Amino acid sequence: MAGSTRVPVEGPLGPFVDGFVACLVEQGHSHRSVLGHVRRVRHMSCWMMAEGLGVAQLTPMMVERFLAERRRQGQAVMISPRGSRPLLEYLEGLGVLPAEDRVRSSAEMLLEEFRAYLLRERGLQASTAALYESAARLFLAQLAEPLGDALARLTAAEITAFVLDRSRRGSVTTASTVVCALRALLAFLHLRGDTPRSLVSVVPSVARRARLLPRGLGAAEVALLFESCDRDSVLGRRDLAVLKLLARLGLRAGEVARLRVDDVDWRAGEIVVVGKGLRLERMPLPHDVGEALVDYLRDRPRVGCRALFLRSKAPLVGLASVGVTGIVVRAGARVGLAPLGAHRYADPSVMPRSTRKSPHVRMMVV
Numbered sequence: 001m002a003g004s005t006r007v008p009v010e011g012p013l014g015p016f017v018d019g020f021v022a023c024l025v026e027q028g029h030s031h032r033s034v035l036g037h038v039r040r041v042r043h044m045s046c047w048m049m050a051e052g053l054g055v056a057q058l059t060p061m062m063v064e065r066f067l068a069e070r071r072r073q074g075q076a077v078m079i080s081p082r083g084s085r086p087l088l089e090y091l092e093g094l095g096v097l098p099a100e101d102r103v104r105s106s107a108e109m110l111l112e113e114f115r116a117y118l119l120r121e122r123g124l125q126a127s128t129a130a131l132y133e134s135a136a137r138l139f140l141a142q143l144a145e146p147l148g149d150a151l152a153r154l155t156a157a158e159i160t161a162f163v164l165d166r167s168r169r170g171s172v173t174t175a176s177t178v179v180c181a182l183r184a185l186l187a188f189l190h191l192r193g194d195t196p197r198s199l200v201s202v203v204p205s206v207a208r209r210a211r212l213l214p215r216g217l218g219a220a221e222v223a224l225l226f227e228s229c230d231r232d233s234v235l236g237r238r239d240l241a242v243l244k245l246l247a248r249l250g251l252r253a254g255e256v257a258r259l260r261v262d263d264v265d266w267r268a269g270e271i272v273v274v275g276k277g278l279r280l281e282r283m284p285l286p287h288d289v290g291e292a293l294v295d296y297l298r299d300r301p302r303v304g305c306r307a308l309f310l311r312s313k314a315p316l317v318g319l320a321s322v323g324v325t326g327i328v329v330r331a332g333a334r335v336g337l338a339p340l341g342a343h344r345y346a347d348p349s350v351m352p353r354s355t356r357k358s359p360h361v362r363m364m365v366v
Helices: 014-026 031-051 060-072 081-094 106-120 126-141 147-152 156-169 172-192 219-227 234-249 253-257 287-298 321-334
Strands: 270-274 280-284
Touching (some): 031 060, 060 081, 106 126, 234 253, 234 287
């Protein structure tokens, strides 16, 4: 495989080129893209050889030194962390990169456990977990050291003061996120034994103004969005399948993004959806949605990724929830509709009765 790149790589990174190329090809990179990545590997490997460095010494500090040297020389490529990220992720997956040599603080270790708790135990999406972790970081930063003693002495007054302070700095939505994050953190701390009693109930609530629910799309508007998809292209067939899943089953953008090829039970005519809290739901697969999926899967790129819907550009990995929302936004723009998001797109009037869900969840505007 390395021979096909026609770019010989000497130095400490040479033995890893074949595997790296195979990984890039599996991710759907074109020959030109692979060639560019191999050239970047050659530049880094030559620099490492000149510096007397091995792969086991390729720390983040060393990578920054290499990039800084490239910038100093006025080079046009391999001058930012983004260009080296695919290689570093591949090497990290092999376990050949050095472990971070810095000592993590007790707060950092606690936050790492908190993030894992949110993802595995609470089943939150990664984006929500990141918001909660950010708020938790701010809360822990204002506590005295040592952290363990401060948590053991934590009072309702300190919690209330933090919430009030954050509420004055941002919007109502931001304050609500802080409250939710703080309640999750306090529940986690009590489970760990860091606080002698649960302090979740002392977190004050945020007053919110009642808002009217936005109008869902009608059947005619939904049909226009369907027709806007180019069925002669793989990308258009993918978008049509995504739109039909959203409209007919009322799924969230994140639920569509998490779908895998194996989640479609063709014999039973059902699809398995991973909902909030990692709850599995078997939902009926409407005939028109099944047809749209088949049309897309016939020409879906043949890659190792088992995500049902793939990105249009390499690396060909699964769509993220923001990608699903982007499909809806672009379809709306094509037919002249005002900006709308995936949740507003679900129209209860065209959803099977057994799959209808609360309009409070399904009709949010982005």
